Amino acid sequence: MSFDVNALKYNEAGLIPAIAQDADTHEVLMMAWMNAKAIEKTIETQKVTYWSRSRQSFWIKGESSGHTQELVDFRYDCDQDCILVVVRQEGPACHTNRRSCFYTAVRDGENVELMKPMCDDHDH
Amino acid sequence: MSFDVNALKYNEAGLIPAIAQDADTHEVLMMAWMNAKAIEKTIETQKVTYWSRSRQSFWIKGESSGHTQELVDFRYDCDQDCILVVVRQEGPACHTNRRSCFYTAVRDGENVELMKPMCDDHDH
Numbered sequence: 001m002s003f004d005v006n007a008l009k010y011n012e013a014g015l016i017p018a019i020a021q022d023a024d025t026h027e028v029l030m031m032a033w034m035n036a037k038a039i040e041k042t043i044e045t046q047k048v049t050y051w052s053r054s055r056q057s058f059w060i061k062g063e064s065s066g067h068t069q070e071l072v073d074f075r076y077d078c079d080q081d082c083i084l085v086v087v088r089q090e091g092p093a094c095h096t097n098r099r100s101c102f103y104t105a106v107r108d109g110e111n112v113e114l115m116k117p118m119c120d121d122h123d124h
Numbered sequence: 125m126s127f128d129v130n131a132l133k134y135n136e137a138g139l140i141p142a143i144a145q146d147a148d149t150h151e152v153l154m155m156a157w158m159n160a161k162a163i164e165k166t167i168e169t170q171k172v173t174y175w176s177r178s179r180q181s182f183w184i185k186g187e188s189s190g191h192t193q194e195l196v197d198f199r200y201d202c203d204q205d206c207i208l209v210v211v212r213q214e215g216p217a218c219h220t221n222r223r224s225c226f227y228t229a230v231r232d233g234e235n236v237e238l239m240k241p242m243c244d245d246h247d248h
Contacts, residue, residue, distance in 0.1 A: 003230040019143055019152060026150035028143060031206040043230065075238070077225035078218050082155040084226040094202050101201040102208040106127040106167065114199070 005036045009081040015051060018083040020061075020093065023072040029093035030101040032059070034083060039074075046071040048085050067091040092118045129160045133205040139175060142207040144185075144217065147196040153217035154225040156183070158207060163198075170195040172209050191215040216242045 010016050015033040022029055032050040034042065038058055041049040045060075048069035052059040062068030073086040094101040097117035105112045134140050139157040146153055156174040158166065162182055165173040169184075172193035176183040186192030193211040200207050218225040221241035229236045 001235045003233055003235050017141055017155065019155065021152055028145055028152060028208055031141065031143065031201065074230045075226040076228055076230075077155065078220050078222075078227070079225070082225075084152055096202050098202075101203070101206075102199045103202070104200055106198045106200075109127055111125045111127050 005039050007080060008036070008039070008076060008083075009079065010035065013053075015053070016081060016083055018048075018050065018085055020048065020069060020085050020087050020089070022089050023086045024088070027100050028102055029069075029087070029089055029099070032061075039083070042071055042085065043074055048087055062090060065091075065095075067093065069093070129163050131204060132160070132163070132200060132207075133203065134159065137177075139177070140205060140207055142172075142174065142209055144172065144193055144209050144211050144213070146213050147210045148212070151224050152226055153193075153211070153213055153223070156185075163207070166195055166209065167198055172211055186214060189215075189219075191217065193217070 008016055014035050017031055018034045019031050020029045033053060035051045038049045038051045041058065048061045048071055050059045050061060068090045069087040071085060072088055075084040076082065092099050098115050099118060103113060103115045105114055132140055138159045141155055142158045143155050144153045157177060159175045162173045162175045172185045172195055174183045174185060192214045195209060196212055197210040216223050222239050223242060227237060227239045229238050
């Protein structure tokens with residue numbers, strides 16, 4: 001059956017949450033939002049493209065930072081209201097320069113930092 | 125620093141998205157929603173507890189189905205607006221009896237089913 005971008009369910013702002021997972025390490029890297037057009041762009045270009053709610057514009061991940069996400073697999077869930085993009089992540093996914101945005105754990109009631117920012121790399 | 129459930133950011137309905145990831149296989153199992161009280165219950169009981177938007181009630185995952193999620197690690201992201209629960213999943217996470225809710229991929233424009241429902245098991 002052909003994929004129909006309009007068969008997915010969007011919230012009142014026309015957005016659907018998208019989880020990015022690293023294809024190799026299987027780390028959950030980040031969660032951001034897409035609209036129907038961002039989904040089409042992601043699938044067409046294989047460059048993961050979100051909708052920035054703060055800037056109200058398309059956000060081709062890594063376009064300015066170089067920390068791109070190459071699409072490896074596009075999946076969605078049973079309720080058609082959440083997306084999982086399996087990606088090849090260049091450098092850190094997080095704007096804090098950490099590999100994943102989920103770098104804080106709660107253990108025994110305390111916030112614990114699980115990873116440090118990556119060092120500046122010289123190949124970008 | 126102590127964890128403060130009120131330091132997380134909730135949407136206008138008082139909810140925050142929560143991604144569940146399998147502690148052993150690292151599969152992304154599902155995404156659902158929590159409110160502040162569901163977060164507290166999850167951390168206190170170590171049984172992952174969501175807020176059911178359709179039923180408008182707490183949803184202790186697996187309470188009726190037996191397909192519980194034991195909390196292994198509770199994490200949140202850089203923007204404090206998304207949760208990652210690392211879990212030990214009993215049986216299928218999905219209500220369709222599949223291990224993960226993300227069982228549909230889009231490949232060459234077609235919907236592709238990645239996994240079948242699990243067989244009925246006899247130990248529950």
